[in-house]
Amino acid sequence: MADKQLAATVAESAFQKQWFADLRRRVFDERQPYALLQADVPFELFDLVDVPAVSNQWWASIVAAKRQAPQFLDAMDADGLHGDLCRYCSLGYASTRYRSAGDAPWGGLPTPRLLCARLTCDCIHRVFELWADAFGAELFEIDHPGAGDLPPRWWELGRHRWRELVEPHRLAFVVATLEKLVERLEVISGRRLDREALRDRLEKVNQQEEIFDAVRRLIATAPECPVRMTEQITNVMATQWVRGSEWALAHARAFHDEVQQRVEAGVAACPGERVRLMWIGVGLWHDSGFYTAFESSHRAVFVWSMYLAFGPDGYIRYGLDDPMAALASRTASFNEYLHNPPWAAEWIVHQALEHRIDGALVLRPRSMKPAGTGRLFIERALEDAGIPVLPIAADVVDAREWDADGARAAVRSFLETRVGQ
Amino acid sequence: MQEPYVVASWPAVPVEIVRAAGFRAVMARGASAPTPAADAHLEPGIFPNRLRHLVEDALTGRLSRVARIIIPRTSDADYKCFLYLREFVRTGVATALAPVVLFDLLQSRGADVRNHDVARTRALLDALASCSGRMPSADDLRREITRANAARAAARRLVALRHIVPRATGTDVFPLLAAFWEVDPDRYVEMASEAVSRIAARPPLTGPRVLLTGAPVEGQILHEAIESHGAVVVAEVGPWGRGAAGDDVRIDDDPVAALADKYQADSIGARTPVDSLRRWTEHMLDDVDAVVVSLPPDDAVFGWDYPALRDVLKARRIPHVCLRGDQYQAPTAADHVQLGAMVSAASQMQEARRG
Numbered sequence: 001m002a003d004k005q006l007a008a009t010v011a012e013s014a015f016q017k018q019w020f021a022d023l024r025r026r027v028f029d030e031r032q033p034y035a036l037l038q039a040d041v042p043f044e045l046f047d048l049v050d051v052p053a054v055s056n057q058w059w060a061s062i063v064a065a066k067r068q069a070p071q072f073l074d075a076m077d078a079d080g081l082h083g084d085l086c087r088y089c090s091l092g093y094a095s096t097r098y099r100s101a102g103d104a105p106w107g108g109l110p111t112p113r114l115l116c117a118r119l120t121c122d123c124i125h126r127v128f129e130l131w132a133d134a135f136g137a138e139l140f141e142i143d144h145p146g147a148g149d150l151p152p153r154w155w156e157l158g159r160h161r162w163r164e165l166v167e168p169h170r171l172a173f174v175v176a177t178l179e180k181l182v183e184r185l186e187v188i189s190g191r192r193l194d195r196e197a198l199r200d201r202l203e204k205v206n207q208q209e210e211i212f213d214a215v216r217r218l219i220a221t222a223p224e225c226p227v228r229m230t231e232q233i234t235n236v237m238a239t240q241w242v243r244g245s246e247w248a249l250a251h252a253r254a255f256h257d258e259v260q261q262r263v264e265a266g267v268a269a270c271p272g273e274r275v276r277l278m279w280i281g282v283g284l285w286h287d288s289g290f291y292t293a294f295e296s297s298h299r300a301v302f303v304w305s306m307y308l309a310f311g312p313d314g315y316i317r318y319g320l321d322d323p324m325a326a327l328a329s330r331t332a333s334f335n336e337y338l339h340n341p342p343w344a345a346e347w348i349v350h351q352a353l354e355h356r357i358d359g360a361l362v363l364r365p366r367s368m369k370p371a372g373t374g375r376l377f378i379e380r381a382l383e384d385a386g387i388p389v390l391p392i393a394a395d396v397v398d399a400r401e402w403d404a405d406g407a408r409a410a411v412r413s414f415l416e417t418r419v420g421q
Numbered sequence: 422m423q424e425p426y427v428v429a430s431w432p433a434v435p436v437e438i439v440r441a442a443g444f445r446a447v448m449a450r451g452a453s454a455p456t457p458a459a460d461a462h463l464e465p466g467i468f469p470n471r472l473r474h475l476v477e478d479a480l481t482g483r484l485s486r487v488a489r490i491i492i493p494r495t496s497d498a499d500y501k502c503f504l505y506l507r508e509f510v511r512t513g514v515a516t517a518l519a520p521v522v523l524f525d526l527l528q529s530r531g532a533d534v535r536n537h538d539v540a541r542t543r544a545l546l547d548a549l550a551s552c553s554g555r556m557p558s559a560d561d562l563r564r565e566i567t568r569a570n571a572a573r574a575a576a577r578r579l580v581a582l583r584h585i586v587p588r589a590t591g592t593d594v595f596p597l598l599a600a601f602w603e604v605d606p607d608r609y610v611e612m613a614s615e616a617v618s619r620i621a622a623r624p625p626l627t628g629p630r631v632l633l634t635g636a637p638v639e640g641q642i643l644h645e646a647i648e649s650h651g652a653v654v655v656a657e658v659g660p661w662g663r664g665a666a667g668d669d670v671r672i673d674d675d676p677v678a679a680l681a682d683k684y685q686a687d688s689i690g691a692r693t694p695v696d697s698l699r700r701w702t703e704h705m706l707d708d709v710d711a712v713v714v715s716l717p718p719d720d721a722v723f724g725w726d727y728p729a730l731r732d733v734l735k736a737r738r739i740p741h742v743c744l745r746g747d748q749y750q751a752p753t754a755a756d757h758v759q760l761g762a763m764v765s766a767a768s769q770m771q772e773a774r775r776g
Contacts, residue, residue, distance in 0.1 A: 061427065065702075068599060079728050080727050080728045080731055080743070081725065081727065081728060082716055082720070082745065084466070084718060084719075084720060084721065084724070085720075085721060085724045085725060086721060119529055119692070120497070121497050121721070122496050122497045122691040122692055122721055122722045123497075123721050123722055123725060125529070125692070125694065125695065126695055126722060126725035126726070127725065129695050129696075130725065141529050141530070141531065142529045142531075143529040143531050143534060145525055145537060146494055146500045146503065146523050146525045147504075148523050148525075150504075169540060169541075173533055173537050176532070176533040177531055177532075177533055180531065180532050180533070232680075264461065336504075340501065340504050340506060341504055341507075341508035342508050342511065364464075369466065369467045369497075369498075369719075369721045372464050372466075372467055373462055373464060373467055373497075373498075373501045374501075376462060376463075376464055377505075377508065413553045
């Protein structure tokens, strides 16, 4: 993996390790409850009743980055779970169910009091049922009513006119479900959710995402990309899990200020940048070096991923007179924003043009079937907009069949033949 | 000129509402034929064969004259298919396609799911009624429920002839059960009753009784393969065979709510809660000698249930095989070797039990 160029990245990495150590101490020593959540669950509700929450996807990325995934995934295979089942959302389960097969990072996950998942992909119900069963813990499911009305330019509507973005019956359903979730959390924590505190937290989330929006503008408009995509992701991800907290806001500001200083000083992630690339899909957690592998040879820099860009466009909600409805409007359509026509392709092309992208690499996930949908629409829309596309087949946490050399060779060829090097 | 039928992507749409609104329901099925138009737009390995064929028909103009295409919320792939079809129309990829309706019946156990489902069922009724210009009354709906319940009773009589001492092969009975969804209920009662009379007169079949589970099958290719080894498929998971009829729909003041409740509880697909499928499967194990688990390449769901099922089967000493092939292709020679070994083991155990 490439060296970290930003002090903020070092601080963020230290924070998430310390945060997890504190979590284990709270759970083991103080017997406090915590929750395991899918990434698209509203973490704010848990934090506000003092139930810390661990993201399944964050944990999977840590296990994969620590090169522990193959052991757990081998154990899944040996237990008869076929290779076409999603490995990304189930790696955390595997690290629990087949605990002795590998060495889970930082001592492994303690037993949660509650697991909570939105039922977007069909497999989530299965994976979380199995996981809750393996822990002997309670599961709360947030079902996902389908969208029948998908107006254009969702990222603009979502900020001020979010009630128009989600059909009333879908919004009402998600609000009602979140209210039930709050009832459970209040019982578990023994604390009442303060609605004013929720409004205040969502205002702070808005502030945090506005800062990320400013970082995104810096990256889009600077002559050369000031911060590597991998460092963008590190700085955004752990901040998002505690979004709206004092630490998150302070860290977002520190990240922004450091990026701004680099822009003002003319410091580039890859001096002499010639090609600006975007990565479409979940991060390749087991091989983050892939994203910096073309800097010295081709001066090609990964400039964009969804992780930074989605914060401002997916999370900002102005007009918080009914904070639960605002939160529900954000929660209701994550999957549609990121993976489905027409929203995903429309947004990604818009982002590509704003970021002066020269070429796009699109993940073809090997086992995450739902995340693989919409891909052909995205690829076509980018090509129609004049942006060449290279599909990359990979499993984002499973390195066992990853051909690192072959993929790098394919990108080099793409850069030399299609992007015009 | 519009044809008086609707096409549904999976048998999880209340046919009572379809009929009361003046339409006939046709369910999408897979096939072994190629789907070149769909393949250009659908990512491989994600959409089941039946949806690839539905999209093929949509893109080649074969669904231009149906009244509506209804996509129930059976699976994530169905939902994505709904969004894709809309996008094909918006972008001009599909130039002649009937309007597409999402029937968003949720199946989880959340407290607000029922209200949502009743409202969505009413929305389906409104959508079809506005299409036909014929808004069914509550009495119209109750009449259709009564007719469909009679068909369900006839289907259950067929199912009884597979139970404990089977008198018909799965290959024979499966299409009769599957017809429940598309044949007029009165005609179905006649057809099923005639079949029941005919089958009841047959001698019992003595081969090992097999449960076909895993991903629901839509055709009888697997039945034929299993039964070619001398076994009898007595039950299969899914809405096409043993699960086609299910329990009756209650008849009360609110027929729409009754239909929402029935389809929420009984629809079988990728979003059916795992505990209800597990209960059904374990109940079926009391009356079978072997189990075939079908997990096709596009499976993203049912494979998760396999280790637990395997452990139960092992504990109960019931032989099983797990097949990974496409249900529209004939099983491979290797699959047949496995099936033969399973049937042989089940036969030996059957004989041992008989002393």
